[in-house]
Amino acid sequence: MLIVPCPNCGPRNAADLRYVGESRPRPDPNSASAKEWRAYLYERANPAGLLRETWYCRSGCRRYFTLERDTVTNEFTNPPTPVAKLGKRP
Amino acid sequence: MLTSTRTECGSVAELPAFESPVSRSFVSDAGASMEPRRPGAALTLHDVSVTTKIIVRAGPETVAGHQMDTPFGASRTEDGALVVGQRPDEWIILGPAAASRALIDGLDRSGHVSVIDHTHSRALFRLTGDEAASVLEKLCSLDWNDHMTPDGAAVSASVAKVTCDIVRNDLDGTRSYLISCDRSYGQYLFDAILDARHEFGVGAPADAAG
Numbered sequence: 657m658l659i660v661p662c663p664n665c666g667p668r669n670a671a672d673l674r675y676v677g678e679s680r681p682r683p684d685p686n687s688a689s690a691k692e693w694r695a696y697l698y699e700r701a702n703p704a705g706l707l708r709e710t711w712y713c714r715s716g717c718r719r720y721f722t723l724e725r726d727t728v729t730n731e732f733t734n735p736p737t738p739v740a741k742l743g744k745r746p
Numbered sequence: 747m748l749t750s751t752r753t754e755c756g757s758v759a760e761l762p763a764f765e766s767p768v769s770r771s772f773v774s775d776a777g778a779s780m781e782p783r784r785p786g787a788a789l790t791l792h793d794v795s796v797t798t799k800i801i802v803r804a805g806p807e808t809v810a811g812h813q814m815d816t817p818f819g820a821s822r823t824e825d826g827a828l829v830v831g832q833r834p835d836e837w838i839i840l841g842p843a844a845a846s847r848a849l850i851d852g853l854d855r856s857g858h859v860s861v862i863d864h865t866h867s868r869a870l871f872r873l874t875g876d877e878a879a880s881v882l883e884k885l886c887s888l889d890w891n892d893h894m895t896p897d898g899a900a901v902s903a904s905v906a907k908v909t910c911d912i913v914r915n916d917l918d919g920t921r922s923y924l925i926s927c928d929r930s931y932g933q934y935l936f937d938a939i940l941d942a943r944h945e946f947g948v949g950a951p952a953d954a955a956g
């Protein structure tokens with residue numbers, strides 16, 4: 657089971673979240689070529705190593721967030737701490 | 747089993763009414779309740795769906811956001827209503843039955859604020875008893891220890907694969923949880939909790955057992 661550190665809810669079972677995919681900057685729609693759009697929509701780096709990815713906390717805070725995960729070891733880099741929980745505002 | 751599904755040429759008026767413990771609560775203040783059958787057991791499951799449920803979404807800069815005055819993950823009682831910080835910038839107000847108008851009118855809706863009455867679209871159950879946490883542990887992956895979810899804590903999580911909002915709201919020192927979900931899942935969730943808590947002493951309702 658993969659435990660995903662949600663920045664709002666804390667560590668959660670990955671089944672409670674939705675994996676959105678690799679996190680990459682969106683091209684400027686006014687200047688991007690068709691080739692750049694295609695690469696953005698369909699091409700994935702899929703590295704064996706560190707990868708920035710987007711998750712959606714569908715059963716918890718219903719927020720999107722980005723994390724960096726090692727796809728080989730499933731370890732998250734600098735997992736966030738839910739400081740806002742139980743009144744502890746940042 | 748009787749259902750509300752329309753079949754063949756039968757008109758809606760001819761079909762028998764669908765009855766469930768969840769939907770019954772909308773026409774009865776009592777709601778459905780499962781009392782412990784085993785002597786010594788002290789765990790109860792009540793359908794309290796008649797409770798007024800108002801969802802407020804407001805930015806931190808709005809008057810409504812300050813009115814809520816409840817941080818994410820916590821809850822407090824005010825004038826008989828329970829204000830729950832369910833998600834960042836989102837609160838649920840649980841009040842007495844048929845109090846929607848009074849609760850909504852008491853909110854300042856100026857600015858970027860959304861106020862929606864979810865009373866009839868959400869089912870709400872109250873699970874009470876010292877072993878209530880043990881029941882939830884069978885259905886949900888969260889940690890229900892006192893240090894993680896003390897009295898007043900609010901979380902959202904998957905319970906029996908249904909996304910639920912859960913508030914710990916102890917009654918006279920007895921552990922108690924308010925569990926709400928979409929009304930269409932209410933019957934299933936009610937049955938799932940009842941099934942999970944069977945080993946702790948609550949039996950099936952008399953009408954269902956027969």
